[in-house]
Amino acid sequence: MALAQLMLRRIWSRLAQSLVLLGIVSMVGFSLLHLTPGGPLSQFTDSPGMTQADIERIERQLGLDQPLPLQYLRWAGNLVVGDWGRSYRDDAPVLSVIAGRMGQTFKLMLAASLIAMTLGLLLGVFGALRQHGRFDRGATLATMVILSIPTFWFGLLVIYVFSQRLGWIPAGNAAPVGDSGWLVALHHLLGPAFVLGLVNTAVWSRYMRSAVLECLGQDYVRTARAKGVAPWRVVVRHVLRNAWLPMIALLGLELPSLLGGALVTETVFTWPGMGRLFYDSIANRDYPVILGMLTFSAILVILGNLLADLLYGLADPRLRRR
Amino acid sequence: MTTKDTTAPLLEIRDLAVHFPTPGGAVRAVNGVSYTLRAGETLGIVGESGSGKSVHVLALLGLLAARGGAGAIVSGSVRFEGQELIGRDEPALRALRGRRIGVVFQDPMSSLNPVLTVGEQIAEALTSHGLGRAAATRRALELLELVGIREPQRRARDYPHQFSGGMRQRVMIAIGIACEPKLLIADEPTTALDVTVQAQVLDLMRDLRKKLGMAMIWITHDMGVVAGIAETVQVMYGGRILERGPVRAVFHDTRNAYTLGLLQSLPGAAGAAHRSRLTSIPGQPPDMTRPPPGDPFAPRNRFATPRCFEEVPPLAQVPDGAPGHLVAAWYDLRAALAAEAAA
Numbered sequence: 001m002a003l004a005q006l007m008l009r010r011i012w013s014r015l016a017q018s019l020v021l022l023g024i025v026s027m028v029g030f031s032l033l034h035l036t037p038g039g040p041l042s043q044f045t046d047s048p049g050m051t052q053a054d055i056e057r058i059e060r061q062l063g064l065d066q067p068l069p070l071q072y073l074r075w076a077g078n079l080v081v082g083d084w085g086r087s088y089r090d091d092a093p094v095l096s097v098i099a100g101r102m103g104q105t106f107k108l109m110l111a112a113s114l115i116a117m118t119l120g121l122l123l124g125v126f127g128a129l130r131q132h133g134r135f136d137r138g139a140t141l142a143t144m145v146i147l148s149i150p151t152f153w154f155g156l157l158v159i160y161v162f163s164q165r166l167g168w169i170p171a172g173n174a175a176p177v178g179d180s181g182w183l184v185a186l187h188h189l190l191g192p193a194f195v196l197g198l199v200n201t202a203v204w205s206r207y208m209r210s211a212v213l214e215c216l217g218q219d220y221v222r223t224a225r226a227k228g229v230a231p232w233r234v235v236v237r238h239v240l241r242n243a244w245l246p247m248i249a250l251l252g253l254e255l256p257s258l259l260g261g262a263l264v265t266e267t268v269f270t271w272p273g274m275g276r277l278f279y280d281s282i283a284n285r286d287y288p289v290i291l292g293m294l295t296f297s298a299i300l301v302i303l304g305n306l307l308a309d310l311l312y313g314l315a316d317p318r319l320r321r322r
Numbered sequence: 323m324t325t326k327d328t329t330a331p332l333l334e335i336r337d338l339a340v341h342f343p344t345p346g347g348a349v350r351a352v353n354g355v356s357y358t359l360r361a362g363e364t365l366g367i368v369g370e371s372g373s374g375k376s377v378h379v380l381a382l383l384g385l386l387a388a389r390g391g392a393g394a395i396v397s398g399s400v401r402f403e404g405q406e407l408i409g410r411d412e413p414a415l416r417a418l419r420g421r422r423i424g425v426v427f428q429d430p431m432s433s434l435n436p437v438l439t440v441g442e443q444i445a446e447a448l449t450s451h452g453l454g455r456a457a458a459t460r461r462a463l464e465l466l467e468l469v470g471i472r473e474p475q476r477r478a479r480d481y482p483h484q485f486s487g488g489m490r491q492r493v494m495i496a497i498g499i500a501c502e503p504k505l506l507i508a509d510e511p512t513t514a515l516d517v518t519v520q521a522q523v524l525d526l527m528r529d530l531r532k533k534l535g536m537a538m539i540w541i542t543h544d545m546g547v548v549a550g551i552a553e554t555v556q557v558m559y560g561g562r563i564l565e566r567g568p569v570r571a572v573f574h575d576t577r578n579a580y581t582l583g584l585l586q587s588l589p590g591a592a593g594a595a596h597r598s599r600l601t602s603i604p605g606q607p608p609d610m611t612r613p614p615p616g617d618p619f620a621p622r623n624r625f626a627t628p629r630c631f632e633e634v635p636p637l638a639q640v641p642d643g644a645p646g647h648l649v650a651a652w653y654d655l656r657a658a659l660a661a662e663a664a665a
Contacts, residue, residue, distance in 0.1 A: 219432040225385055226427070227447040227497060228420030231412070237446075241437050317437055317481040 006320075007310070014309060018302045022295075025302075026079070029294040030072050033287065040064060040088075040287040079295065085288035087281075094292035098274065104174055105273030108196060108266065109258050111189055115197030120204025121247070127205065128212035129235065136209075143202035151261055155195045155268035162191065172270035192269040196261050200254060207250050211243040218242070245316050252308030256301050330404065331358035332504060332537050338398035338408075340374070340381045340561075347611040351377045353561040354398070356637075361504065364531065364538040366552030366569070368545055368584060372607045374561035375541050379507050382407055383423065384415040403504065421451045424503035424536075428510035430490035434482040440466075440493050441478030447500035465496040468533075470526060488519035492526065499530060506531075507539045512547060524550050545588045549573065554646070557581045560608050560618025563637050567647030577640050577649040577656065579623045617652065625653045 034040075041059060059065050063074060078085065084094035123143070127136035146154070163171040169191045215221065216239055224238045259275075266275035274293065281289040313319045340352040352374040359365055369375045380386050382400040384407075400407040402423065407415065419425070427433040435443060441462050448458035459478075466474035469492040482490055491511060498506055508527070512520040528551060531538055540551055548555050549569060556566040557580060565578035576582045583603035605622035608614055614621060620630035629652045637650040 219427060219429065220435040222385060223425075223427060223433045223494075223497070224435070224446070225416075226383065226419055226425040227500075228416045228418070228450045229446060230416070230450065233450075237438070238435050242435070245437070315437075317439075318483050 007313070010313065011306075011310065014306050018306055021302055022298060023076075025298040026076060026295050027072065029298070030075065030291065031068070033291060033294070034068060034071075040285065042285055075291070084292045084295075087289050088286045089284055089289075094288050097277065097289060098292055098296055101272060101274045101277045104271060105262055105266070105275060107189065108192055108262055108271060108273055111193035112196035112200060112258065112261075115193060116200035116204050119197070120201040121208050121244075123201070123205035124208025125212055125235075125240065125243075128209045128216065131213060139205060140209075143205050146198055146202040147206075151195065151199055151264040152268050154199070155192070155265055158191055158195050159268070172268075174272050192265045192271050195268075196258070196265045199261055200258060203254065203257070204247070204250070208243065208247060211246050212239055215239045215243045245312065248308055248312045248315055250308075251311075252301075252305035255304035256297075259297055259300065331401075332361040332363075332403060333359040333539075334399075334401040335378075335382070336399040336401075338378055338381065338400060339396070340377050340386070341395045343393055343395065344611070348395075349610045350613055351561050351610060352381065353613070355558070355561070355563055356398075357556060357563065357566065359505070359537055359539065362535055362537050363554060364540060364552045366540045366542065366548030366555045367558060368542060368548055368555060369558035370543055370607055372560075372610060373558040375558045376509050379425075379509065379539060379541065383419055383425065383507075384410070384412065385419075417451070420447050420503075421501045422504050424498035424501065424506045426491075426494050426498040426506065426508040426511045428512075429514045430487065430494045431482065431514075433494060434490060436482055439479050439481055440485070443482075444478075444493070444496050444500055447497050451501055461500070462496075465500055466493070468499075468530070469493070469496045470522075471496075487515055488522060491515060491519075491523055495523070495526065495530070499534060499536070502534050503536055505537045505539070507541070509541045510543070511540075513542065513544075520547070527551060545573075545584050557584065560613055561610065562618060562634075563648075563650065564619060565649045565651075566637070567640070567649075568644055571640075571644035571647040575640075575643055575647065575656075577643065577647070578619075578651050579625045579653070579655055580619045582655065583622075617650070623653075625655060625658045627653050 040062070041055060041064065056065075063071060066074070075085065082095065084098075086093055087097055123139045127133075127139045130136055149157075159171050162168045170188050171191075174185065174188050220242075221234060221238050224234045229238070262273060263275035263278055265271065266273045267279045270276065274296075277289065278293045280286075281293065335358070336356050338352055338355045339350075342349040342351060351372075355374070355378055357365075367375045377386070381394065381396045382402075386394045386396070396408060398408060402418070407418075434440070438446075441459065444462040444465055445455070445458040448461055449455060453461065463474040463478055466478060471477050471489060471492055477485075482493070485493065491514075494511065498508070511527075512523050515523060524547065527538070527540075530536075538551075540548065542548060545555075552569055554567065555569050555572045557564050557572070557578060559580050565572060565576075565581045572581060573585065576585060580603070583601075586601045587603060589600055603622060608618050608621070614631065615634075616632045617623070617626065617630040617635050620626040623630065633652070635650040635652045637648050639645075640647045640649050643649075
């Protein structure tokens, strides 16, 4: 099939572009990290039992005495073959440290995205259909309030109200040790997913609202009405079919903010995911893990955008051929 | 609607007015338009942008809200097949739109939905009025063939962007005539097309009109197009009708200065009789939030009399003109032209 062939070619060319992008991102990340004050050795220099000779030995051992470009090349070369280095803290391989935390973050992001998309799209659509109506004004105000509140504060507020005061949800953690029931897990997920989801709901609803408004004013909507198409059908088939196209692109664009939001949310809710790991690694100056996390997030975001692009190409007939 | 009276008009418009309230004052887009259309008649409505020619048909179809015109104030009376349309609820109008009154819009690129196949969009006009899905799909293929699109089976599955401008307009026409309406309103359907394609579309429309026996309102700014398709021509300006009559009478016995201006700005044979060289109409269209108190065209009219600036001229039969030739003018254009020629 010509379509499949074309898609394949597009995937390959986009993958090649993504690799270049990833190279640049990792280089910038690597350099920035080494520019930060403290340096990778600070956790050793800070401990009182260390002599100058010890430090120099560790420096050599970790390859930190080499020039920065060489350090980068060695790190990047190892990265490609799957050796992401070892954590300074417990000597565990970075890749397995990240892999151990990935599941919880994905669970949180998925739940938050589901909340954000359903709520956001609904708010956006119904707001736009009755523009400047009571519902629209209420939704606009609510989304503005949520967007203006810092996530950490919002998270603390949710913990205070729903956990401390009302006792509806646990204050943090994924699940108590030893308890693996899915209901318990879901109960623990509620708080952080709600916080992370609501922030993204606000973004989604704003985008969806303006997309629907734009499509409502299009000539083809007038054509549909002139044909005598039923109002609900005009909305579903003509307005929404077109309005959701930019939302696919948003899916890719929102991934970084979702990851960033997860960092704060996970820290507030002591959720054992990648965000927490990132935060803890920075606190501990665990350079290999920080670098690994940076690279991993970059790969995720690039892959997410690639996926969104390909989906967009499938969903919009104007992009299918060419 | 007691008896089938063949002389009863298909469409009868009385004192139709459309005003859009805006912060800067109401835009008086249409100001008391009255005319009738017989079954099978083709009426060409000519005017420049802002003359109210498109707005008044959107108003009678209940389609103004779709163009950000929510809150438009529509008054007057529009009777279609004996039924009043103004003030009708949306379901009643919807039952009429597409089925009894078909519409073909200009710029078929933006008027067709980019993410639906052409076949789906034609079939939708039929399923919206009760035809089953399978039958509608079959009929869509017939319609594509009828409007001159080859390989309808294959083309029905294509999207609008895969068609050329002329072919897209044919698709729009197929949508407009899908339910074999009694009245087809064509809003500048050939404006976005180049001249040869325009001629092909005109041919197609003449052909379809004969086959389906429908009346047509053809809205355009191009007098030449009107000469090619209409029996009756109606010239609009500032939301009013300035001249109306059989095409022959209006073209050769022109009584309104604006009509004359339109004809003189027409290149080619149809305009040649009216001028030695191509001319344009001086001045700007009026600001419709503050329309002039008298004849809307008076400020741009070199034949205007003092009365033209004070009082709106009524649309009345030209005393010594062809039957049905109406003009709204305080001045006598024929006498004024004769005096000019003598001088």
